[in-house]
Amino acid sequence: MGKYIGERAPFARPILRRLRKAIHQGGPGIEEAIKWGMPAFLYRGKIVCGIAGFKAHCALWFWRGRAVVGKSPRGGMGHFGRITSVKDLPSAAKIKGYVRKAKKLIDQDSRRRLR
Numbered sequence: 001m002g003k004y005i006g007e008r009a010p011f012a013r014p015i016l017r018r019l020r021k022a023i024h025q026g027g028p029g030i031e032e033a034i035k036w037g038m039p040a041f042l043y044r045g046k047i048v049c050g051i052a053g054f055k056a057h058c059a060l061w062f063w064r065g066r067a068v069v070g071k072s073p074r075g076g077m078g079h080f081g082r083i084t085s086v087k088d089l090p091s092a093a094k095i096k097g098y099v100r101k102a103k104k105l106i107d108q109d110s111r112r113r114l115r
Helices: 002-006 012-025 065-069 092-114
Strands: 030-035 038-043 046-053 058-062
Touching (some): 012 058, 065 092
Antiparallel strands (some): 038 046
8 A cells, every 4th residue: 555655646645644544543454455456445355445546636435435424426536526635635533433434334234144
């Protein structure tokens, strides 16, 4: 993941680092993978969210975004529009809350399958 971030545009690196940190702080059990050429964060083998750095903006998306964030993607890829600076990010507390909510949904799905 560090290599992916290091290869992005200079403006994107601090954004992606901050997102990565907040996602991991969202709770234990988060693993990193590259899916579709972009960083993805998994819990129990299921995608929680992903980040991406493009030429002029970054993106943060959640797999079950409408259930997690409460809205559909807007303005390109991701649930938070085009992120062009750290100021465009939701707070770290909000990101952690979204991650916890996504993990909870994954746990609930797993319990339903066991019944």
